[in-house]
Amino acid sequence: MKREFAVIGLGRFGGSICQELSREGMEVLAIDNDEDKVNEFKNIASHAVIADSTDEASLKELGIKNIDHVIVAIGDNIQASILTTVILTDLGIKKITVKAQNDYHEKILNRIGANTVVHPERDMGKRIAHSIISNNILDYLELSDDHSIVEVKAGKRMVGKSVVELDIRANYGCNVVAIKQGKQINVSPGPTDVLYEGDILIVVGADKDISRFEKHLVIDD
Template sequence: MKKEFAVIGLGRFGGSICRALSTEGMQVLAIDKDEEKVNEFKNIASHAVILDSTDEVSLKEIGISNFEHVIVAIGENIQASILTTVILSELGVQRITVKAQNDYHEKILNKIGAHQIVHPERDMGRRIAHNLISNNILDYLELSDEHSIVEVKAGRKMKGKTLIDLDIRANYGCNVVAIKQGKSINVSPMADEILKEDDVLIVIGADIDISRFEKNLVIDD
């Protein structure tokens, strides 16, 4: 069965989530108090409604508690974001993901029932910074405050060597969970596999360990 999502706030962040979920064939209810934004998504989402999400009665009327996952993507209005999250939590929504504006906002959201908190601007900034450091760092995803997963191209320092030779786990405390070779992906690769220059390693570990790994093996001098 298709999952049912509700996206509250149809700005750049909420709008992009709404489009992506709809493209994947998910059932999506698009919500915003701005009529113009709602009209923009009438032909994109499964349903689109004009609604003030700080109004508990209105949320009950549309059956918001029946949705498996509600994304609160309200822009600059932190008060509205917090109040909406409180209402969703009290109504028993199964999963609530909220966009945080800053660390203080995140602390409050953690205390009032948000299941997942995202910082799109901050996280994108970190990803771009990693990409700028080296052409060999292809992608970077934060898993928690202290752990991440990074996608790196096997450059000059890794070319022709095996995972045994590099001993990434012992030397840097990171784990190579997969290797991409062209269009194929090798999950749990053999330790004696010889790396080629265009191979892409997917590495997981603590941020401090990934930083050492990048500086010593990924970034070419």
């Protein structure tokens, strides 16, 4: 069975989630109080409706209780975001993901029942900052407040050396969980595996350790 999702708020963030879920073949109910935005997604989402998400009766009428996962992507209206989350929690929605505007907003969302809180602007800022430090840093994903996963291209200091020679875990406190070599992915690489130019490492660790790893091994002079 296809999983069913609802996306409330069809701005840039909510709209991109709606498009991607629909592209993956999921059933998506797109909700916004702006008629133009709803019309924009009528041919993208399974259903696109104009509704006020702070009105419990409207959400019930839409059958929101039957949705597996609701994403609250309301833009600048923090009050509407919080009230919508409260209503969804009261209705017993199993999985609620909410976009937060700031840390204070996140604290409130966590207390009122949001399962996952995301900071798209902050997280994207971190990813861009890391990518502009070096062309070798391809992606950066925050796992928690102080742990992340980073995708890096093998720097000059790494090429031709084995995993055991670099000893990234002992020297930097990070774990290499996979190495991409062309189209192949080597999960849990062994100590004798040698890195070649163009290889991509997936590294996980504490932010402070990843920072040291990037400065000493990833960023080429």
